[in-house]
Each structure stands twice: as structure tokens, then as C-alpha cells.
Amino acid sequence: MKITTKVNLFITVSLLVSLLIVNTIVFFLFMKTTVNMEAHLVFKNASEMLKKCHISKSLTLEKNLLNSYMPSHSFIRIVGPNSTTINQVTNDKVLVQKISPTFSTEKNFELRPFQEHQNLVVHVPIHQNHKVIGTLEISERLSRLESRKDIILSIMGTVTIVSVLLSFLAGRWLSAIIMKPIVSMISTMEDIEQSGTLKKIGIQTETKDEVHKMAATFNRMISKLKENSDKQRQFISDASHELKTPMTAVSSFITILRRHGTQDETIAKEAIEAIYLEINRMKNLTKTLLSLAELEDSEPVDIKSVDLVSLSKALVTQFMQVYDRPIILHKNSTPFSSREMN
Structure with a gap:
């Protein structure tokens, strides 16, 4: 394999690996940031819901109120201490059947994949007399996340392909510049070998790099x-x-x-x-x-008078x-x- 090919291949592969690593980090941060933003909005809606509603010990809420806070492809339900559903509204019956109710004493969220989509599940504890009597559980399909994910993946793929192509062309150009004096040296050596006449390499510009040296x-x-x-x-x-x-x-x-x-x-x-x-x-x-x-040449010659x-x-x-x-x-x-x- 020629040195130019090795240099070109090394530059292209190095850039490709670097882009893959960077793209992976960017994609991970994008997903994490987007999910955190979506969870923050859901937590905000849950807090407003709990402030506007008076929740009795039976943990019942009006369904009309729950429907006013429910986005598309989601459900809202009240979960009792024994992880049983006390009250629930939904516009996606399949989703509500696949995600079982969970009682939680801490405010948290999680992602659950379902039907090739990511579903955000938020748990907000319901306090009464300084005691957790139930959990407000809200789940919604992150359809916007899926669309954004497709967009960023397409952008990353396009940037990676263009960058690798430009790197390949730049690698060929760079290797040609680096190998030019080396090719001239090889040609001069071949001429010396064939003709037996010693020749020098023509150096046009002094670049002061290793090849010039x-x-x-x-x-x-x-x-x-x-x-x-x-x-x-x-x-x-x-x-x-x-x-x-x-x-x-x-x-x-x-x-x-x-x-x-x-x-x-x-x-x-x-x-x-x-x-x-x-x-x-x-x-x-x-x-x-x-x-x-x-x-x-530096050794002295013994010269005697005659x-x-x-x-x-x-x-x-x-x-x-x-x-x-x-x-x-x-x-x-x-x-x-x-x-x-x-």
C-alpha cells in the first residue's frame, strides 16, 4: 500500500471515528435535555393540577379537570398506596393497558418504550397532613421527541458524509503535497541507478519541514x-x-x-x-x-623534503x-x- 493511500485512509478513518464519537455525545445530550424539558413541563402541569384541586382521602378527582390537562396519546391517573388505580382518564387505551400503575413516594420520571415510541411517565406524590396518600401518574407519548430525533439523526448523517468526503479530498491533496519531494527523490534515485550519474533533487521552496530536511x-x-x-x-x-x-x-x-x-x-x-x-x-x-x-581527509599527510x-x-x-x-x-x-x- 502506498504511503499516500495510508495517509489518506488514516485521516479519513480518524475523522470518521471522531465524528461518530462527537455525534454520539451530542445525540445523548440532546435526548437527555429534551426529555428533561418535557418532564419539566409535565411536572409543572401536575403541580398546577394539584394546586387547583382539593383531593380528599378517597383520592378522587373530577374527570373534566383531568381531561383539561391531558395531551394527546396520554393518560392521567391517581394511584393508591397499594399501586391500584383509583381514578383515571386516557385518550390512548392501548397505552394505559401496557403501563401498569406505580405508587411512588418521590417525585420522579422515567422513559418506557412502546410501539416504537418513547413514553414519558411522571410520578408526583400526593401529600396530605405531611403524609403521602397517593401518586399522580401522568404518561404521554413523546411524538415531538421522535420527530426531533429523526431530524437530528438526518443532520448528523449528512454532516458525517460531507465531512468524510471533504476529509478524503483534503487527505489526497495533503498527501500529494507531502509526497511530492519524496516522489522527486525516488525519481532521482532511479535516474542515478540507471545512468550512474550523481544528481541532486531540485528544491523549489524552503518549507523547513521534515520532508525538506x-x-x-x-x-x-x-x-x-x-x-x-x-x-x-x-x-x-x-x-x-x-x-x-x-x-x-x-x-x-x-x-x-x-x-x-x-x-x-x-x-x-x-x-x-x-x-x-x-x-x-x-x-x-x-x-x-x-x-x-x-x-x-582530516588526517595529516607525512611530507618530507627531497x-x-x-x-x-x-x-x-x-x-x-x-x-x-x-x-x-x-x-x-x-x-x-x-x-x-x-
């Missing part, structure tokens, strides 16, 4: 690789040049030995000695080159023996005859 680090790495590659080529060139000189000298003295053989002991001895010196020189040179290859006059005399002697011709060395504007060197 990664691209800048990649470019610094490419610069370091180019520098090391140039040093490697220079090292190979220098090593070849340094090894060429002693190899030429060894080859020259071998030519002398092949030409004169070992008959002339003086020439043979000089040639063997020179070959031995050049072999040791090559050995030391190879060791030095290997050491240089392992050293970092007597160019003595070195030149030795080379003149070697060349004169190899090519069998006179060679003159000039130093300090004074001619020096090769014949005098011997």
Missing part, C-alpha cells in the same frame, strides 16, 4: 559522494603516475641485463642493485597509497646506463658532465 540531507549526501568520487579518480590517477616511474626504471634495468647479460659484473651488479631499490620503492609507495586510501640534485644524479646515471648515451645535468647554471659523475 530529508531532501536537503539527500543533496548533501550526493555532494559528498561526488567529492569522494572525484577524490577516488584523482587517487587512481596519482597512484598510476607514481607507480609508472619505478616500473619504467625496473623495465630499463631488465633491458640492460638482457642486452649485456651477466658478463659485465659491474653493470649487472648496478642493475640488480637498482632493481632492488626500485622494488623497495614500489613496495613503500604501495604501502603509502594504501594508507592514504584508508585515511580521512634532495632534487641527488635524485637527479641517480636518474641520470640510470638513464645513461640504459640508453648508453651521454647525459648532462645542469645545476645552479653550472654544466655537470655525466662523465664526471662516475
Whole structure:
């Protein structure tokens, strides 16, 4: 799975989960607040009913009075201490049969589901001589609650769908912005792999974020690789040049030995000695080159002074023996005859 897909999926799922949690909390608070408001209205009507009516010990009330306070799909009844109905009016006979009377000494309310609806049941104790002699029980179907619940659910569903869609589009846009330098880096790496040529990533804007730092680090790495590659080529060139000189000298003295053989002991001895010196020189040179290859740039190089006059005399002697011709060395504007060197 691509990183862009992962980022997009993560953002969308995170938003969806967050919306579900928020919607659940909002829906719960809405239902609780609405039910509390409905219960408050019913409690208010019950209190007015009890204030206007004189309730005897028989707990009887006029049905006309009860009907004046009764909403649609509800019932009002007086419940005695043994949870028996003493007086009752209703406009929903099914509802009154399903909800049994309950005697309560405390003011409370509850929700009871019935026929796919929520029904609010309120209990208000009836006091007489500081004693609870009965309970005024009022129940009504919360039809407005159902309609409001459908509205808020539809609103939440629409908002969730639109938010997830916008999140998906925003996630694609954001992932494209984040992955643009990474895609450029991948393309550059593929070009380097195919062509073998080191290239840098083009950074158009400095965003100072992690992706920009990664691209800048990649470019610094490419610069370091180019520098090391140039040093490697220079090292190979220098090593070849340094090894060429002693190899030429060894080859020259071998030519002398092949030409004169070992008959002339003086020439043979000089040639063997020179070959031995050049072999040791090559050995030391190879060791030095290997050491240089392992050293970092910060390591100091051991530089020694060389007597160019003595070195030149030795080379003149070697060349004169190899090519069998006179060679003159000039130093300090004074001619020096090769014949005098011997």
C-alpha cells in the first residue's frame, strides 16, 4: 500500500471515528435535555393540577379537570398506596393497558418504550397532613421527541458524509503535497541507478519541514559522494603516475641485463642493485597509497623534503646506463658532465 493511500485512509478513518464519537455525545445530550424539558413541563402541569384541586382521602378527582390537562396519546391517573388505580382518564387505551400503575413516594420520571415510541411517565406524590396518600401518574407519548430525533439523526448523517468526503479530498491533496519531494527523490534515485550519474533533487521552496530536511540531507549526501568520487579518480590517477616511474626504471634495468647479460659484473651488479631499490620503492609507495586510501581527509599527510640534485644524479646515471648515451645535468647554471659523475 502506498504511503499516500495510508495517509489518506488514516485521516479519513480518524475523522470518521471522531465524528461518530462527537455525534454520539451530542445525540445523548440532546435526548437527555429534551426529555428533561418535557418532564419539566409535565411536572409543572401536575403541580398546577394539584394546586387547583382539593383531593380528599378517597383520592378522587373530577374527570373534566383531568381531561383539561391531558395531551394527546396520554393518560392521567391517581394511584393508591397499594399501586391500584383509583381514578383515571386516557385518550390512548392501548397505552394505559401496557403501563401498569406505580405508587411512588418521590417525585420522579422515567422513559418506557412502546410501539416504537418513547413514553414519558411522571410520578408526583400526593401529600396530605405531611403524609403521602397517593401518586399522580401522568404518561404521554413523546411524538415531538421522535420527530426531533429523526431530524437530528438526518443532520448528523449528512454532516458525517460531507465531512468524510471533504476529509478524503483534503487527505489526497495533503498527501500529494507531502509526497511530492519524496516522489522527486525516488525519481532521482532511479535516474542515478540507471545512468550512474550523481544528481541532486531540485528544491523549489524552503518549507523547513521534515520532508525538506530529508531532501536537503539527500543533496548533501550526493555532494559528498561526488567529492569522494572525484577524490577516488584523482587517487587512481596519482597512484598510476607514481607507480609508472619505478616500473619504467625496473623495465630499463631488465633491458640492460638482457642486452649485456651477466658478463659485465659491474653493470649487472648496478642493475640488480637498482632493481632492488626500485622494488623497495614500489613496495613503500604501495604501502603509502594504501594508507592514504584508508585515511580521512582530516588526517595529516607525512611530507618530507627531497634532495632534487641527488635524485637527479641517480636518474641520470640510470638513464645513461640504459640508453648508453651521454647525459648532462645542469645545476645552479653550472654544466655537470655525466662523465664526471662516475
